[in-house]
Amino acid sequence: MKDWKEYIESTFKPISEFKIDDKTQIGEIGIYSLTHNLTKTRFDFIYPDEDWKKIGDVQFYNSKTKGWSGEFWEAEFNETEKQRLNEFLEPALEKGWSSKDFYLLGKHYQSKVYWNKKFDGKNFGYYTGFGCLWFVLFPFLWISTKLMELNFINGMKKIIIEPTNKNVC
Numbered sequence: 001m002k003d004w005k006e007y008i009e010s011t012f013k014p015i016s017e018f019k020i021d022d023k024t025q026i027g028e029i030g031i032y033s034l035t036h037n038l039t040k041t042r043f044d045f046i047y048p049d050e051d052w053k054k055i056g057d058v059q060f061y062n063s064k065t066k067g068w069s070g071e072f073w074e075a076e077f078n079e080t081e082k083q084r085l086n087e088f089l090e091p092a093l094e095k096g097w098s099s100k101d102f103y104l105l106g107k108h109y110q111s112k113v114y115w116n117k118k119f120d121g122k123n124f125g126y127y128t129g130f131g132c133l134w135f136v137l138f139p140f141l142w143i144s145t146k147l148m149e150l151n152f153i154n155g156m157k158k159i160i161i162e163p164t165n166k167n168v169c
């Protein structure tokens with residue numbers, strides 16, 4: 001493999017299982033997206049340079065949840081960065097992942113994304129919903145989140161996202 005584009009084509013197989021949206025041409029937004037036809041997980045390769053030797057970021061999402069992968073950040077095409085990207089994509093491609101989405105009065109304010117389908121271990125927190133009020137409401141939202149996780153109050157939605165690789169149990 002000589003660049004990130006070849007890496008993508010070799011990693012996302014069969015490519016026929018993905019819808020490709022290439023917006024990396026001049027005048028476009030600079031994102032190369034692949035969406036898995038069955039799971040609906042979307043992978044964004046953001047701001048590749050002209051020869052695909054460097055990418056600005058990689059992220060994955062799924063419409064079933066407000067949670068997402070977090071930032072991969074810039075990477076040159078080399079063996080170390082390919083390994084780092086393989087580890088970053090493993091939940092979406094091989095193992096599956098999960099998210100706890102939290103809602104207050106019907107408005108999403110937080111997601112906790114786990115790199116497995118069991119909702120355990122380290123998680124990536126993603127916050128939305130209340131803008132600058134988040135700082136004022138933090139104590140209330142923190143307590144609400146804990147009570148939702150303990151099932152004392154409603155407002156938490158648990159979502160499991162299956163991996164795109166169908167051969168995984």
